[in-house]
Amino acid sequence: MKMPSRSSIQTIVIVIITIGVIFLALSGYLGETSRYVMAPVVQVQTWVSDRFLAIRTFLNAPEDLARLQQRVAELESENSSLKFQIIDLQQQVTEAQVLSTLVDYARTRFDSQYVAASVIGFDSNPFLRYVIVNRGSDDGIRSGMPVVTNQGLVGQIAAVAPKASRVQLITDASSAVNVHLQKVNDEAIILGQLNGDITLDRIPQSVNVQPGELVVTSGLGGNYPKNLVIGQVTSVSKRDFDLFQTASVQPAVDFRHLEIVLIIVNFQPIDIQSLIPGSTNP
Secondary structure, three states, rough: OOOOOOOHHHEEEEHHHHHHHHHHHHOOOHHHHHHHHHHHHHHHHHHHHHOOOHHHHHHHHHHHHHHHHEEEEEEEHHHHHHHHHHHHHHHHHHHHHHHHHHHEEEEEEHOOEEEEEEEEEEEEOOOOOOEOOOHHHOOOOOOOOOEEOOOOOEEEEEEEOOOOEEEEEEEOOOOOOEEOOOOOOOEEEEEEOOOOEEEEEEEEOOOOOOOOEHHHHOOOHHHOOOEEEEEEEEEEEOOOOEHHHEEEEEOOOHHHOEEEEEEEOOOOOOOHHOOOOOOOOO
């Protein structure tokens, strides 16, 4: 009878041991042993996994950085776009509020007809005071028409083009407006100055003008309707040897922040200069 070979015996022994280990494991006898045996294996696997993730992160870092930079650029672009939208909405709200105020003012002055105009240009000459508005002869605008806001008198149309007009401000050095002093019930003249101020002139010496006096248009001279607000007296200069008093006036209109104005289109100035004795026709 032939004896089994050494390799066959080893195979049989390994199979028996394997079956025994499986049996013991299934029976729960190798719980503690398996933990001790697997612990080093788990540690090695964790170490290898951490190193693999670190290497992969290092290799992917340039690509991730590029994506991050692109995302930052996209967010900055969106932020800029939102800022412009907010500014545009704020401007629309401001314009709507101004228009609403002007409409309310126009309703209280039912004797006048108005055309609203936006200011599109300011004077660049330090000796001239004017603004450019986006209404012209195509809109029925004519030279001499008064220009106002809800605050008061701005000036009058000085030159007209088809799509735009130039408004001479009452602060211009060549501007003169006949006015009425409401409290003292007397007349005077408002003169523009080179520095942009306005001065009350031709006040009779007998009139007791005080700071706070309200100044409005008188309607005399035919250039402006009556009772358009000019401003308030801030100080008075009175000298005994002068024929008239003078006074400084704070305009009611903020000329530095003109955005929308109203043009009184149903008022046509009357030229009475030629009717004054001693004057010559232009």
